[in-house]
Amino acid sequence: SFLDFVDEPEQFYWFVEHFLSVKFRVPKHLKDKNIHNFTPCLNRSWVSEFLKEYEEPFVNPVMKFLDKEQRLFFTYNFGDVEPQEEYKVFLSSVGSQMTAIKNLYSTVEDEQRKQLLKVIIENESTNDISVQCPTYNIKLHYTKECANSNNILKCIDEFLRKTCEKKTESKHPSADLCEHLQFLFESLKNPYLDNFKKFMTNSDFTLIKPQSVWNVPIFDIYKPKNYLDSVQNLDTECFKKLNSKNLIFLSFHDDIPNNPYYNVELQEIVKLSTYTYSIFDKLYNFFFVFKKSGAPISPVSVKELSHNITDFSFKEDNSEIQCQNVRKSLDLEVDVETMKGIAAEKLCKIIEKFILTKDDAGKPEKSDIHRGFRILCILISTHVEAYNIVRQLLNMESMISLTRYTSLYIHKFFKSVTLLKGNFLYKNNKAIRYSRACSKASLHVPSVLYRRNIYIPETFLSLYLGLSNLVSSNPSSPFFEYAIIEFLVTYYNKGSEKFVLYFISIISVLYINEYYYEQLSCFYPKEFELIKSRMIHPNIVDRILKGIDNLMKSTRYDKMRTMYLDFESSDIFSREKVFTALYNFDSFIKTNEQLKKKNLEEISEIPVQLETSNDGIGYRKQDVLYETDKPQTMDEASYEETVDEDAHHVNEKQHSAHFLDAIAEKDILEEKTKDQDLEIELYKYMGPLKEQSKSTSAASTSDELSGSEGPSTESTSTGNQGEDKTTDNTYKEMEELEEAEGTSNLKKGLEFYKSSLKLDQLDKEKPKKKKSKRKKKRDSSSDRNIIRRI
Structure with missing residues (x-):
């Protein structure tokens, strides 16, 4: 009996319908009912292996002959052997395969092959086609004949037996079912046939049918004798309810398939870990539906690239910038410490503006943040980050101003x-x-702007080298736009917010290259020649941005654009709106009130996670240690680089004057001694001290830390009265000392500061005084040891 093998008719029905059967479909050129009437077949299914194939143009003999000639021709490596003229004609034909055969038919001389081609051509559109209509629909049995039976397995078993017996007695149309079943038996090979034998002979070998994935994954296990049990009442609707998402599996094996929808193994005693694992899988698959926005985008193929890219030449453009169309906005005289503080202030005002806006029309459905806010946050962070790089390249900023520190401050x-x-x-x-949201977004800027895991001045001081490293391509390459899109595809397929943030960051870096190239080229020609090669030409940037925009609008990547626009504004595609935002921020920087009043916040006590899984988003441990161990406040750090009035270079004089204007009068004493403070701090970055000097240097550093924290709390009233006198006296002493010893030299860039004034000289010149209530006295012996190490 057939049921002795399958054990359950619903499984056989599902197996035939979803694995072997296809719905009947009428070929397009046969749909004329006046010629062919396929109405009786429309509601039936057939097994594809039993279809009588309708006649098609049979081109195999010709193709085999042509392929043989091709192989023969190339075997001799383009020697004196020429291919047959017929093959040349076939290859030179333009159009479809049938067009080439027709062209070959008109020129071939061999009568035998010419007749073969003629038959192929004449049968191309013929209606003389025989189609065998499916004659049996297995679903009818257990929905009609066996619907009222107590044991549906036994009912169908009897029906199949009687039906197949009639085959020899009459030509009943249903007899074809027996042929179908016979085909299944003959087609079964190892391991199915072996497992069938095990199933029949070993009662421990069971057939397993998992339930729907949306329910608890309990497995119904059937043994060979189950179908004889009249108590068994199987649900006939079970398989009809399932669809492609609720997978079921027909198994003739004694194990459960390795699939995330099923349990790993069956256990008599349920383990908590297994239960938890299965629940995790269900929750993951459940939320995965809501997290994803459609099917994932497959990687682009070489064939598609070669088809879509028409120009494979490298992008080159050395044309001059039309400066009459460029608005002067950049001011290179502002130090980075001040600029990043102003950036935080500007972002605060932007947030305040969004919060006070009562209109919620700008908020997307999938986010409670106004559209365009993440763009402004990343754009300003990128602007300040790039400004630091430009200052570093021009030796206008000390190496103490660590490059990644800018975005880290905003974050x-x-x-x-x-x-x-x-x-x-x-x-x-x-x-x-x-x-x-701004804190999270700003972290993606250094990941795009710097080469990850490489922190050497020669490698990261560029406005585009980090982006090239991120996408493994160069801006001049014809594949650069595709490289960016394919990088973003990986995050889109994950359905993560990182896709949106990475996309905005990459586009912002490209705009920033164009911005600084124009500003420096038009208004800072000398500086521009020094760092011209570190930026992308604006015309190339425009080509890249246009290429990315076109790719995002294409059918293949349109889902990415849709997902982005669900969260953010389309302003990122508008050059005018992006540059307006940059110009507005520059105008905000130039206000004198902001330059004088802006003080950086103290953030050294906040821990930073060093080991991140954000694909390179992170900071060197040296950078973080510099922040967390920094003895000065952020206010003092704003004026770290101070140059005396009598410095050799005019730029340094202006820079020194700028700092004197920016600080309060009560801080002049600290500014005058900043060169000595800087020397003390530099020893941490110049290597460890010897064992004998560690203790003394530690004591000196702790004194400096406690001294820089502010006035003592012992006596507030008396301290306030004597503070001004102490400051005035010490300030006069500093002026006399400068006149006697001369000015100090400060070399910026990769060279560290070297002072001509020694701390021991300062101690000799200064009269012995009691400890100031505002600042503790340093240990001169430890200072001398530190200076020698430097």
Whole structure:
């Protein structure tokens, strides 16, 4: 009996319908009902292996002959052997395969092959086609004959037996079913046939049918004798309810398939770990449906690239910038410390503006953040980050101003609620969401702008080298746009927010290259010649941006653009709007009130996660140690580089004057001694000290830390009265000392500061005084040891 093998008719029905059967479809050129009437076949299914193939143009003999000639021709490596003229004609034909055969038919001389071609051509559109209509629909049995039976397995078993017996007695149309079943038996090979024998002879060998994936994964196990049990009442609707998402599996094996929808193994005693694992799988698959936006995008193929890219030449453009169309906006005289503080202030005002806006029309459905905010946050962070790089390249900034420190400041500033005290953000719960969104977004800027895992001045001081490393391509390459898109595809397929943030960061870096190239070329020609090769030409940037925009609009990547626009504004595609935002920020920087009043926040106490899984987003441990161990406050760090009035270079005089204007009068004493403070701090970056000097240097550093924290708390009233006198006296002593010893030299860039004034000389010149209530006295012996090490 057939049921002795399958054991369950529903499984056989599913097996035939979803694995062997196809729905009947009428070929397009046979749909004329006046010629062929396929109405009786439309509601039936057939097994593809039993179809009588209708006649098609049979081109195999010709193709085999042509292929033989081709192989023969290339075997001799393009020697004196020429291919047959017929093959030349076939290859030179333009159009489809049938067009080539018709062209060959008109020129071939061999009568035998000419007749073969004629038959192929004449049968191309003939209606003389025989189609065998499916004659049996297995679903009818258990929905009609056996619907009221107590044991559906036994009922269908009897029906099949009687039907097949009639085959020899009459030509009943249903007899074809027996042929189908016979084909299944004959087609079964190892391991199915062996497992069938095991199933029949070993009662421990069971057939397993998992239930729907949306339910608890319990498996129904059937043994060979189950179908004889009249108590068994199987649900006839079980398989009809399942669809492609609710997978079921027909197994003739004694194990459960290795599939995330099923349990790994069956156990008599349920283990908690296994239960938890299965629940995790269900939740993962459940939320995965909501997290993803459609099917994943497959990687682009070489064939598609060669078809879509028409120009494989490298991008080159050395044309001059039309400066009459460029608005002067960049000011290179602002130090980085001040600029990044102003950036945080500007972002606070942007958040305040969004929070006070009552219109919610700008908020996308899938986010509670206004459209365009992440763009402004990343754009300003990229601007300040690139500004630091440009200052480094022009030797206008000391190496103490660490490059990645810029984005890290913005990230940490908006991440902590305590740092937002005194700002509008601290008083509004909605603003906290904006600040954290900006904190997360700014972290992606250094990941795009710098070469990851490589932190050497020669490798990261560029406005595009990091982007090239990120996508493994060069801006001048014809594949650069595809390289960027394929990088973004990996994050789109994950359905993560990183796709949006990476996309904005990459586009912002490209715009920043264009911005600085234009500004430096038109208004800083000398500086421009020094760093011209570190930026991308604006015309090349425009070509890249246009190429990315066109790719995002294409059918293949349109889903990526749709997903982006669900969260963010389309302003990122507008050059005018992006540059307007940059110009507005530059105007904000140039206000004198901001330059004088802006003080950086102290953020050294906030921990930073060094080991991140954000694909290179992170910072060197040296950078973080510099922040967390830094003895000065952020206010003092703003003026780290101070140059005396009598410095040799005019730029340094202007820079020194700028700092004197920016600081308060009570801080002049600290500024005058900043060169000695800097020397003390540099020993941490110049290598470890010897064992005998570690203790003394540690004591000196701890004194400096405690001295820089501010006035002592012993006596507030008396300290305030004597503070001004102490400051005036010491300031006069510093002026006399400068006149006697001369000015100091400060070499910026890759060279460290070297002072002509020694701390021991300062101690000799200064009269012995009691410890100031505002600042503790340093240990001169430890200072001398530190200077010698430097």
